[in-house]
Amino acid sequence: MNTEIESPPDQSDIPTDFGALEKSAPTTPIDDTVATLSGQLQHEIDQRKEERFLWIFAAVGLVDFHYFGSMSFGAIVAMALFQLAFLIAAARWLGVDHVVLVLNAMLDYFLRKKNGDES
Numbered sequence: 229m230n231t232e233i234e235s236p237p238d239q240s241d242i243p244t245d246f247g248a249l250e251k252s253a254p255t256t257p258i259d260d261t262v263a264t265l266s267g268q269l270q271h272e273i274d275q276r277k278e279e280r281f282l283w284i285f286a287a288v289g290l291v292d293f294h295y296f297g298s299m300s301f302g303a304i305v306a307m308a309l310f311q312l313a314f315l316i317a318a319a320r321w322l323g324v325d326h327v328v329l330v331l332n333a334m335l336d337y338f339l340r341k342k343n344g345d346e347s
Contacts, residue, residue, distance in 0.1 A: 277322040284318050309338065 288311050296304050312335050319327040 274323070278324055281319055281322045281324045281327060285315065288315060305342075309335070312338070 292308075292311070295307070299307065312331060316328060316331045316335065319325075319331060
């Protein structure tokens with residue numbers, strides 16, 4: 229059994245200056261391709277999340293269309309507020325920030341109107 233403690237590797241040849249690191253590793257065409265592809269992938273992921281939210285929004289609209297005809301006004305308001313809160317949570321979860329802002333403004337408007345504050 230070897231009980232000797234190994235010494236750490238010699239770190240004298242590792243540059244500590246970020247300028248030296250930048251000069252030592254020039255970008256290659258592969259690096260440019262990786263950056264381009266990763267940007268395209270992120271764009272595709274964002275588009276799919278937005279599409280997923282639109283499908284959820286459409287499903288909520290179909291549920292509204294089916295059930296709101298047979299509900300009382302109070303139940304419609306309660307259900308609409310619940311659905312609005314659900315849509316805000318879904319938009320946040322999917323990272324659709326511009327929709328979150330619009331839905332939050334709508335929820336704020338409805339809650340102020342319900343409380344009688346017209347400002």
